Amino acid sequence: MTPISSADGCSAGRSITWSPSVTLVPTRACFNACGYCSFRRPPDPADPLADALGDGEARAALVARPWAAEVLLLSGEVAPHSPHRAAWTTRLLDLCRLAWAEGRLPHTNAGPLSLAEMAALARLNGSMGLMLEGLGPAYDVLHRRAPSKQLEVRLAQLEQAGRLGIPFTTGLLLGVGESQADRREALEWLARLQARWGHLQEVILQPYRPDGATAQRLSAAEQADLLGTIAEARRILPPEVHLQMPPNLWPLEALPAALEAGIDDLGGIDSGDVINPAYPQPRPTELAAVLERSGYRLVPRLCVHPAWLSWLPTAVQEQARRAESRLLASTPSGPWS
């Protein structure tokens, strides 16, 4: 299939991609308790899925965002051997089927999965994701009450996704006190995984931003530090791996500097950010204008990047084709403007 969102260079400027997206949260209940998380709700031991997202609410969210080709399922986690795990997995699969029924392509990020769970979700997802987060003492402290964030668990998941041939998104959470050497080592792990499996379609370089009522802008020093890491990531990771920056976490007028350093993708963009609600998403029209002034053009894409489309099962490729038609309506001159 020939996607309309091919991110090749062109005379109109280098392409920077984004995925028009709607986020569904199957549950905020999570057995982990990461030190930086304000998304989580403590699970009710009797019924961890008491707050589970229902079909009606999910369908309404999709209908409200007809331009969104991607449905991002972003879930709190149920412990691996919990008696509630099967119901949680079933809810994820049912929400993926609901996304299909509405002509969308799911991308699930729900924490570590068993081989069978991941394989079942891969039959319905255009791509899947799991942040590596990072490695070293700063993360060890933040993850001391988060068993599924242990480095060996994360690396095993990335390996498992590679073995299953799933187009995959991972990333690093940056600025939590980690050293430059920690960042480099994490990127080198990802480069080795990519050399072995080739499934890492994008790596998110996510600046840590504190929660609160209002956004705290990255300082000039923080930006300079992160620009160095973006450039280093571009040097360490193979060229086919897209580098992604969430545009709501980086000052809009400084975005061209991040693109110059190596960012070429802005990820899934919904009308808000459920993880960082104090940091509003820029409108795609604003993004397009900023990019255009610096010689770039903003191009919509599916959650799966073009180079990995042929990795998908035939039925998922057909669903990708159906979802693709929505991208035409989500260009900056479309309903977003």
Ligand code: SF4
């Ligand atoms: S795993 Fe995700 S949802 Fe759970 S506590 Fe950590 S950051 Fe929050």
